[in-house]
Amino acid sequence: MQDLRWPAIAARLEAMREEGRRSIRIVDAACGDASLLLLAIRSARSLGFVAIEARGVDRDGVLLPQARRVAATIRDPAIDLRFYIGTAAAAMRDETVFPADILLYAAPPGEASALMGLARRAGQMALAGPRSGAAA
Numbered sequence: 183m184q185d186l187r188w189p190a191i192a193a194r195l196e197a198m199r200e201e202g203r204r205s206i207r208i209v210d211a212a213c214g215d216a217s218l219l220l221l222a223i224r225s226a227r228s229l230g231f232v233a234i235e236a237r238g239v240d241r242d243g244v245l246l247p248q249a250r251r252v253a254a255t256i257r258d259p260a261i262d263l264r265f266y267i268g269t270a271a272a273a274m275r276d277e278t279v280f281p282a283d284i285l286l287y288a289a290p291p292g293e294a295s296a297l298m299g300l301a302r303r304a305g306q307m308a309l310a311g312p313r314s315g316a317a318a
Contacts, residue, residue: 185218187286187309194284194307195226205233207280209305211273212288213238213265216249222284223261231260237282238265239273270297277304288312 198206206226210219216238223236240246246265253263266273270287274297277285285305289297294310301308 185311187311188218188221190307190309191218191222191284191286192225195222195229195231198283199229199231204231205235206231206284207235207237207282208284208286209237209239209273209277209282210286211239211270212286213240213246213249215245216253216265218286219263220249220252220256223256223263227258227260234261234263236261236263237273238263239268239270240265241267241269243267271300274300274304281306283307285309286311 208219208222208226210216213219219236219238223234226234238249246267250265253265256263270289274285274287281303282305285301285308287297287301287308287310289310298310301310
């Protein structure tokens with residue numbers, strides 16, 4: 183995995199399982215082809231999480247059909263994976279009431295500071311980076 187956020191995600195997943203967690207919510211607010219999100223949910227399942235809720239959001243939606251095709255091959259009742267077209271800011275606002283365990287997002291130029299504050303409220307662990315699926 184080329185995304186520089188992956189080691190932090192893997193460490194967080196392992197720490198949560200060691201704490202006894204069996205369920206997790208992961209939101210990728212700039213999912214692109216969802217490669218990072220898909221890796222995270224597969225890793226969570228292999229660590230023994232029995233309830234995985236994952237949501238991928240991307241503003242242009244060009245890569246979402248590809249992400250949905252790959253996601254359709256995952257036939258595991260423990261995994262609830264959904265994709266939506268929308269902005270990172272809107273996806274994060276949706277998460278502020280019940281913050282995600284892991285929130286991934288990309289900040290377009292000029293929006294970084296505004297999204298950083300929102301991300302702190304939307305995810306217990308928030309990691310900014312390139313749109314998922316893009317090489318880091």
